[in-house]
Amino acid sequence: MQHPLPLSVYKFGGASVKDAAAIRNLHGILQQHPAGQPLIVVVSAMGKTTNALEQLFHLAHSGQDYRQPLEALRRFHADVAAELLPQAPRDEQGLPACGAGEASLAALLQQLGDRLGAVSKGEYDRQYDQIVSYGELLATCIVAAATGARWLDVRPLIRTDHAWREARVDWATTERHLREQVLPLLGQGVVLTQGFLGGTSSGQTTTLGREGSDYTAAILAYCLGASSVTIWKDVAGLLNADPKIFPNPVRYPEISYQETIEMAYYGASVIHPKTIKPLAVRGIPLYVKSFLDPGAAGTCIHDCKHAGLVPAFIRKTDQCLISFEARDLTFISEENLEVIFGALAQLRLKINLMQNSAISFSVCTDWHEYRVRKLLEALREQFTIYYNTGLELYTIKNYTPEAIRELTQGRELLLEQRTRQTFQFVSRTTPPSS
Template structure:
């Protein structure tokens, strides 16, 4: 496989492209801090667009009126386009008129919403609608970069290929690598920057769109870095790097200057919000370093994630909200056997519920999972004939990586614990919110 020397991948999340000022800051980062070689820019949907499209889709799927919400999303994007045109004129665009590219995109989105088939699964329809957020963001970022750098900026979509597992597409690595490698000709012919959508993918041998899971743009960057043999990946966030806790929850956070792939993978698995859980493996497989830096202070050091050894780390505090604690007990008071567990796990897989923590006793088995109402009720329907079921919603799951007695005491104080579990390096507990 070919490799372009010096090629890097930058990923910008929703907060870093939330308005015209943020997109212009992205341009400055690329200009002042970008690599000397070619660059792939992966972008998420702007601001809270994904949340807004989820609301619109849910209304449309239920046959309710969504026109006001859709108009608000369009107005938001048109304003960003107008602000960008005033700040950074682009050939062919008139700041006094609606952006025709955005108009075309919203026409396509409106068509998709009007033509939701009742026979189509909820998750399949979700992917066709919610993925528009990345399309719109990619379009505006491309316009800004093209206006800023004037030439050798390209926009590309559909580089990642998956199966048709809606909302959690499984990557077809062979086909994706083939498509990504084909794009190398752009760089060989002088391209400076290629902009592409995060989160979204295309079903193999189909024009249908899939998504890679919520917050999947990090994973997009890792997939493309793997397939293009990139030198490095940088994820631009609104924090100083990889911290030991969310600064919105814990005021006294610590930044890790460097950290290993393995330690970061575990933190992401437990719910650390800075990195998508699937991001690290493709990078570790090709020993591609990952930097986490602040788009608010791009000159700061950030965090370097790579294959390294480091001394013991400060305890990491991770909180997952909106959890559901489910307990299954055999109706005849028999032990929870391997056969019982096989049935429960099969039902969890069918309902597409990921286990965040689990624990069993002689006659019961408990799991904590993200609360998605439709999926939880499907699980209950699948298992209620065989098991006695109890569940608590609105609970929280806390994880302490590299815990000590002081960190456990600090986090559990004053909380009513419903479940707790510890290993040599990790302490977890579920409590009432």
């Protein structure tokens, strides 16, 4: 079954559903969508809920008392639901009747509490996915009730492998599920579902990587033949720099898929790195627009040619610089690199920057204490290993000499690298005082 009208996919992140006022604003945006035209809405966890769930899981996994933060999380969602649905009846716990069956607010909170109580010492990543996924489930339960959209559980539809916390999509199975089960719903009103989540063939919940709701929107668009995807942000579009970090950012009115993929790869926070490829394969344009100013132009990401772009400035925090030296002081050979790359891949430590000299090989990765400790254990007999934490990685895409001078001034550069279009450097978080 194919939908007769162009299908749009909207994605709303945590900031756009952070409280009752934000959800009302989201509802207003949905009401501006042309009546009768199919729409799927992808929603992230509310505000900082994912961070709160990570804390809850850490407490449970380490055997600490998590009751107080769990109650705070319960109260937060209950208060937002009560403000949005003042006429809804309350249950015996005072929770607004929101959703139905296993998708009700009360049922989801009960499930979360039960799962936290069952957390054990082992299988950290698998258990992480089962707990942290409740952010999206709770948010979509509330938003669906407040907007009148049809709630859809995405977990049985997006089929993944068992690579917990960064699951890989089984595209053929996912496309078949979505076409069979979602296409018939599109003529019945707005369909609203969770970002970030998937599921295994055995029914266990997986996550697609932090900030993975953008990727969910792309998966749905690719599999269902959407005409466009719109990501609603708190910025005016795709900017050349994060306005919270860099002054006077510039909006790109349009930009190519390739440029956006590279910016996302280097750490630009507006778009999840995996989002662009499925859209580019089927020529689906991606719009980045502001939920604070829905009528503004935003940015169109599509297959286009453009002249030279203004430099893009990207910062990744919480970085770790790891250096390897062969214990016998031999050169770093291809055989050495094969061992290092194999260990990094097995531990899922993504290389953000790398550089080698005659007797040393250095990589910059995101800091994951558990994974880095495992790396040291695996390679310490073969290599002398040094590492620094608490670092930042800066990237200037389409750099100019002026841009390099401006960003490096007053910083201690531990490693730097330059190619034709990209300049990167690793520095300490706090520049030394002048």
